[in-house]
């Protein structure tokens with residue numbers, strides 16, 4: 001008699017996070033208006049969007065702190081509201097408010113959380129990796145904002161979660177601390193942890209994210225890998241010169257089909273087919289009108305450009 005094939009637990013094959021048609025209202029106001037997204041295991045997804053776009057509301061529903069008005073959310077194949085007790089030990093949540101007792105010492109606090117999980121990471125190693133060894137015996141209330149953020153991340157990670165929710169994890173950190181966090185998140189991804197992070201730092205998203213989702217007014221306005229969002233082609237010529245150049249005159253020197261913009265005073269971009277001839281035309285025109293060109297380079301769209309085009313706003317506006 002042949003034995004039956006082993007049954008696969010459907011939840012273990014599920015993506016780390018799956019959101020379909022998510023809606024969340026506050027009274028008549030629709031804060032989240034039909035968001036869809038999928039986060040595979042072992043990947044980092046960056047959720048970007050202007051203030052009030054609906055990022056935190058979405059993350060809080062995924063964490064099981066709020067219920068959706070419509071749509072489905074599955075975290076590790078489970079319903080974060082209904083199955084919150086089963087999910088809690090499997091996910092890491094970095095709370096904005098920190099979540100640590102003000103009078104506890106840093107080392108004690110982390111050891112306490114570690115003691116609650118079956119197979120914790122070494123608290124000592126985590127504190128060292130996050131640059132917190134020197135404050136092991138310091139009371140939580142005496143930590144700087146950046147140190148408290150790092151402790152909060154350590155608390156989210158110490159139980160070896162399968163999925164990590166991070167709402168602006170490096171906001172307010174100095175560059176050195178930010179790098180420590182980024183290295184730790186990359187290591188977590190290598191260990192198969194899925195990470196959903198919201199951020200206003202485009203360089204953070206560019207550096208870490210396998211997948212970027214941009215939301216505005218509660219809706220997804222773009223979704224894809226960085227390469228998919230940015231496109232691979234060199235599409236503009238950037239240069240610096242005195243501010244107030246008459247760009248219409250530059251364009252008359254170029255063949256039809258180019259456009260130009262002074263993005264910030266004295267910083268210009270010429271968009272179109274950037275050929276050696278087009279470059280020479282622009283610099284020759286500048287020379288003709290006695291303008292010194294500096295920082296001339298051929299570039300491609302950045303995440304910043306895509307974000308600005310889609311939301312009409314600079315990232316922190």
Ligand SMILES: Nc1ncnc2c1ncn2[C@@H]1O[C@H](COP(=O)(O)OP(=O)(O)OP(=O)(O)O)[C@@H](O)[C@H]1O
Nearest residue numbers: 026029030031049050051052053054055056057058
């Ligand atoms: N409890 C609430 N009651 C009423 N409105 C709320 C509530 N929570 C959030 N909102 C509103 O929902 C919208 C989305 O808020 P949310 O915090 O999700 O935005 P966000 O994208 O995280 O913004 P930020 O980048 O500023 O953190 C905002 O207009 C906010 O004022």
